[in-house]
Amino acid sequence: MGDNTQFKRALISTACTLAFTAAGSAHAANWLMLQGTEDPASAARANVWGFIQGLYEKDYSDPNAGGGFVPPKLLGPDLDSQDGFNINRARIGVRGTGFPIDSKINYFALLEMGNNGITSSNGAFAKLTDASITLNHIPGARVRAGLFKTPGSEEALQAIHVSDYINFTEGANILLNERFPNKSYTPCPVASSITPVCNPASGNVGPYTEAQLQAGAKFNSQPGPVGAFRDVGVQVFDAFDVGNDWEVSYAAMIGNGNGIEFSNSDGEYDKYLYFSAEKGLDGGKGGRAHGLKFFGWGQWGTRLLDVTNDSVSNLKSYDRNRAGLGVKYLKKPFRVTAEYVKADGMIFEGPDKTNWYFTGPANGNGADAKAYSWYVEGGWYIPKTKWELDARFDTLTRNDGRNDQHRFDKWTLGVQYHFNPKTRVTFNYEIRDFECNSGAAVCNNVNANLRGVGNKAGVQLTAIF
Amino acid sequence: MLTYFRSFFLAIASLLFITVASPALAAESGFADYKYVLQLSDMDPSKQELILNNAANLLAAYPPGQVEVEIVAYGPGLRLLFAENMHAQRIDSLSQSGVKFSACGNTLKAMSKMLGEEPKLSPVAKMTPAGIVRIGELVKQGYIYIKP
Numbered sequence: 379m380g381d382n383t384q385f386k387r388a389l390i391s392t393a394c395t396l397a398f399t400a401a402g403s404a405h406a407a408n409w410l411m412l413q414g415t416e417d418p419a420s421a422a423r424a425n426v427w428g429f430i431q432g433l434y435e436k437d438y439s440d441p442n443a444g445g446g447f448v449p450p451k452l453l454g455p456d457l458d459s460q461d462g463f464n465i466n467r468a469r470i471g472v473r474g475t476g477f478p479i480d481s482k483i484n485y486f487a488l489l490e491m492g493n494n495g496i497t498s499s500n501g502a503f504a505k506l507t508d509a510s511i512t513l514n515h516i517p518g519a520r521v522r523a524g525l526f527k528t529p530g531s532e533e534a535l536q537a538i539h540v541s542d543y544i545n546f547t548e549g550a551n552i553l554l555n556e557r558f559p560n561k562s563y564t565p566c567p568v569a570s571s572i573t574p575v576c577n578p579a580s581g582n583v584g585p586y587t588e589a590q591l592q593a594g595a596k597f598n599s600q601p602g603p604v605g606a607f608r609d610v611g612v613q614v615f616d617a618f619d620v621g622n623d624w625e626v627s628y629a630a631m632i633g634n635g636n637g638i639e640f641s642n643s644d645g646e647y648d649k650y651l652y653f654s655a656e657k658g659l660d661g662g663k664g665g666r667a668h669g670l671k672f673f674g675w676g677q678w679g680t681r682l683l684d685v686t687n688d689s690v691s692n693l694k695s696y697d698r699n700r701a702g703l704g705v706k707y708l709k710k711p712f713r714v715t716a717e718y719v720k721a722d723g724m725i726f727e728g729p730d731k732t733n734w735y736f737t738g739p740a741n742g743n744g745a746d747a748k749a750y751s752w753y754v755e756g757g758w759y760i761p762k763t764k765w766e767l768d769a770r771f772d773t774l775t776r777n778d779g780r781n782d783q784h785r786f787d788k789w790t791l792g793v794q795y796h797f798n799p800k801t802r803v804t805f806n807y808e809i810r811d812f813e814c815n816s817g818a819a820v821c822n823n824v825n826a827n828l829r830g831v832g833n834k835a836g837v838q839l840t841a842i843f
Numbered sequence: 844m845l846t847y848f849r850s851f852f853l854a855i856a857s858l859l860f861i862t863v864a865s866p867a868l869a870a871e872s873g874f875a876d877y878k879y880v881l882q883l884s885d886m887d888p889s890k891q892e893l894i895l896n897n898a899a900n901l902l903a904a905y906p907p908g909q910v911e912v913e914i915v916a917y918g919p920g921l922r923l924l925f926a927e928n929m930h931a932q933r934i935d936s937l938s939q940s941g942v943k944f945s946a947c948g949n950t951l952k953a954m955s956k957m958l959g960e961e962p963k964l965s966p967v968a969k970m971t972p973a974g975i976v977r978i979g980e981l982v983k984q985g986y987i988y989i990k991p
Contacts, residue, residue, distance in 0.1 A: 419925035420888045478886060478919065479954050479962065481927055 407667045407708065408656065409535045410615050410629050414512050414522045416484040421475045428470035428843055429539040431492065435836040436461035446585025448827045449597045449729055450812055455498035457597035457729060466838070467492040467538065471508065482514045486526065495555070495604035496638065507606055507638055522613045525638060529615070529629035529652030530554070530675045531702050531717060533753075534607035540665040542713075542757055542794065544806045544836045547772035548786040549751025553700060553721040556605030556637055559732035562691060563684045585827060598729045605637030609648060623658040635679040635698070644695070648679030659709045666708065674703040681724050683736055683745060696736075696745040698724035713757035721749040725776050749776035755790075768792035781818035784828075787811040800842040808834040875911040877901075880978055880986040883920035891923045893991045895933055898942045913981060917947030917974025921954065926963040938967035947974030 437460040439451035449457050453464075471488035475481060488508035490496045497505050510524030527535055533550045546555065586595045611633025618626045628651075634641065635648030654673035662668040677700040686692040704717030725744035727735040736745040755770035774786040789809040796802045812828040814821035879901055883894045898912050916923050923930065924946045938944060946968040955961040971977040982988050 417888065417929040419922040419928035420891055420930065422888055423886065479922060480958060481925070 407536070407662075407665055407669060407671070407706075408617055408625065408627055408654070409527075409532075409537070409665075410529060410627050410652070410654075411617050412665060413486065413527060413537070414510070414613075414615065415514065415520065416473065416475055416481070418481040418514075421478065421481070421484065423476060423478050424472050424474045426470070426472050428488075429467065429840060430465065430469075431467040431539070431838055431840050433464045433466045433544065433836060433838045434462070435464070435544075435834060437834045438832040439834075440830040440832060441588070442585055442827050442830055444585070445587045446827070447588070447591065448585045450810075450828065450831045452591075452597060455493065455495045455598060458591045458595065465492045466494050469507070469539075483511065484514070485511045495557075495600070496606050497603065498598065499600045499603050505603060505638065507608060518616050518618070519614050520616050522615065523611075525608060525610045525640075526613070527607050528609050528633065528648075528650050528677065529613065529631055530607070530650065530677055530700070531719060532671075532673060532704055532706055532715065533717060537665055539840060539842050542755070542766070542768050542804070543770060543790055543792060544804055544838045545790070545808070545834075547751065547753045547770070548774035548788055549717075549719050549753065549772060552726045552774060552776060552786075553719055553749055553751060554607060556698075556724070557600055557726045557729065557732070558602050558605070558637060558639070558681075559683065559736050560601050561643075561682055561684055561693065561733070563687050563733050599732055600729055601732060603638055608638050609633030609635060609650075610638075610640055611647070613650070615652075625656050625658060627654045627656070628652065635681070644680065644682045646680050646695075648677060648698075650677050651675060661710060662708065668709045669707075670709075671706045672703075673705075674701075676701040681745075683733060694745075696723050698722075711759040711761050713759075714755070716752070716754045718752040719750065721751075721776075723747070725749050727776075744777070747776065747780060748778040749774065750778060751775070764796045766794040766796065768794065781816050781820045782814060782824065783816040784824070785813055785815045802840050804836075804838045804840065806834075806836045806838075808836075810834065874908075876909045877905060878911040878981070878984070878986040879913070880981040880988055881912065881914045882974075882978055882988070882990040883914060883916045883923055884918040884974070884990075886919035890920070890991060891928070891930060894923070895930055895937065897989065897991055898937055902937075902940055902942070911943075911986075912941070913943040913945060913986070915945045915947070915971070915974045915978050915981075916968075917950045921947060921950045921962075921974075924965050924968040926965050928965070931965060934965055935967060944968045945971045945974065945977050947977075948972045950974065 435453050437451055437453055439460070441447050451460065453459055453462060468491045469488055471486070473484070473486045475484050477483065486508055489504050490507045491504045496507060506525065508526050510522050510526040512520055512522040514520045529535065531550060531554055533547060534554050586597065611631055613629055613631035615629035616627070620626050631650040632647045633650070635646065636642060652673070652675040654671055656669045656671035659668035659670065679698045680695045681698050682693045682695055684691050685694045699722040700719065702717055702719040704715065706715040707713065723746055724736065725747040727744040735743050751772065751774040753770060753772035755768065757766055757768045759766045769792070770790040772788050775783065777783045791807045793805045794802050810831050810833060812831045814824035814828060881894050881897055883890060894914060898914060901910055901912050922928065924944055928934070934944065944965065944967050946964055948970050949972070951961065978988065
């Protein structure tokens, strides 16, 4: 009896402690807090900041036997060349408290002007990627409203300007960075001097030759920007100092499920949940604060697609669910991260036939397919130097269990030189092994193209201001 | 004889007065060899960390008891002494090491009017009616004035 009473008292005491020690500031690399809050009673009214990333990349893939190239052999976002320079990101933002003596309200806004999946489809000079306001009035339940990164995968949630690699893992790129197809059925494109004849049965537009690419053919037919791991909605979140340098965080969000666009035409909302527990370790600050973090998350939503090749809009609802868990350790000179992601529905298959790839027949395209991915990466900050070595292995299996099951394996070897804490150059060499691995006959044609996917090299300069 | 006793009595009374009054006098002028008053009246958040670094460096530069440091916060600088300030733990630690923190009453009144409620201050903050006047008083007492 006495033990029960003591246990109950301990439980109540713990609950009260959790309720009343909501962290007032970020603890280690807590992206929810770093992006959604400002330092209390210590933030500027308006802090202008941003970053520029300039990139040179070269893809060493070979064309297929007929001289044709498929999207994995071409550089995004335009997918019409194998090498070149690009300003892949140029962002300017402002954040702060607005009314500095009131720490309970803060805001965050960011504009993208680089050439990437966010900007390339709409032809606009710039695209708003973040615009949010956070209300910090309720202890333990901060409220963030607007357009911002959804709580989820560490690779997606972390600020891109501190990412140690030039390109995303295949899992993040294909499963998480959502592409939004035409809702209306998109049949095979009409053949032209720069577009090969399309096979209506398979939907295969056929690879583009170098001549066709140089004449203006492009694989990227996306009607809108990528989701950029973001949504417009409302999130409740907070972090709690639970003692012994441990911090526990949570986030629950509801959003339109339309990335960085501002409509919710299907009337349904995406739901997001996130949980993390992090042990703070001495050293580092901000996005590179030291710690050992465990995290798990889930995202649930639906998408509408027209499934019939006619003038009638026959919309069908497909689930789009994602979930993952992972761990990240950072204590210089070492860093190790591992994540696993599971995906159900709306699996991105290719950029050139945006609706067809999701709803096409035969082997089952992406709308109701499943996929999973994982990666492990590590970094070594060479002591007493400004150099860093990085290595990452990532793998994606999409259309899991189907005749057109694909497996994309990639090693990324990297070297970084940090001129100063805000400017660095990143060298990456990607070793890629992509294939259709179900053993079914349909893989023959696919592999005739994928087996030519070669390695890729890149050098990126990042300057944060 | 009477004169002798009067002189003796006056000497004892003077000794007693000095002994009792010394702590009170020390509270204002102290026996430290060096006394610094640091002003924080900036909105710039980086000044908060800078002024705390200044205070810590001053404590470290002198033997214990040989330096007195007082930070006077007024205007936008009063945010440093808000209870929720991100530097609250460090302020508490510096206070325990002898650094004094003075909060301007005029600023607090003005901020209360703007916010509709009085901001909660750090428990180590000592109210002074007017921060700028407090700085003047300390300078007159021989404090070295620093505005980072």
